[in-house]
Amino acid sequence: MKISKDCVVSIHYTLTNDDGEKLDASQPEQPLAYLHGADNIIPGLEQALEGKAPGDAVEAVVEAKDAYGEVNQDLIQEIPRSAVAGIDNLEVGMMLQAQGPDGQVQPLTVEAIAEETVTVNANHQLAGERLHFDVTVDSVRDATAEEIEHGHAH
Ligand code: ZN
Numbered sequence: 001m002k003i004s005k006d007c008v009v010s011i012h013y014t015l016t017n018d019d020g021e022k023l024d025a026s027q028p029e030q031p032l033a034y035l036h037g038a039d040n041i042i043p044g045l046e047q048a049l050e051g052k053a054p055g056d057a058v059e060a061v062v063e064a065k066d067a068y069g070e071v072n073q074d075l076i077q078e079i080p081r082s083a084v085a086g087i088d089n090l091e092v093g094m095m096l097q098a099q100g101p102d103g104q105v106q107p108l109t110v111e112a113i114a115e116e117t118v119t120v121n122a123n124h125q126l127a128g129e130r131l132h133f134d135v136t137v138d139s140v141r142d143a144t145a146e147e148i149e150h151g152h153a154h
Helices: 043-049 145-150
Strands: 007-016 022-025 032-035 057-062 076-080 095-099 105-113 117-121 131-142
Touching (some): 043 057
Antiparallel strands (some): 007 022, 007 032, 007 131, 057 131, 105 117
16 A cells, blocks of 8 residues: 555654764664654655555655754854753753743753853754655555544554
């Protein structure tokens, strides 16, 4: 069967960036299962997989806007060092967890450390990146009513 909305799809994938660096991959024995058409995966990859069938190999180059979005400068902010006073070994590149206004946990990356301030970036780590996916479709099946209701594969 072909991939369309409300199918549960299993894929083997390797994700690399524009420089050919491997960023992520599925485990050989454990393909990634997702619910197609439910925003479980980035839109550009979902589009590339539409209509494919088990055994199909797909190479997809996904622009940032169809992946994790462009870098939003408003999400890069300077905060006083006192706000992170409790964190030991603060260093550039470190990931922090901030509590959002609605109690949601927001990951932040430390971009720069100055005497009085720290620059933190709340963009997704892959924002602004063009992504390269090397995918093989493993299986495709109809989602159950429960999966469609939950919006994810079981
Ligand atoms: Zn569920």
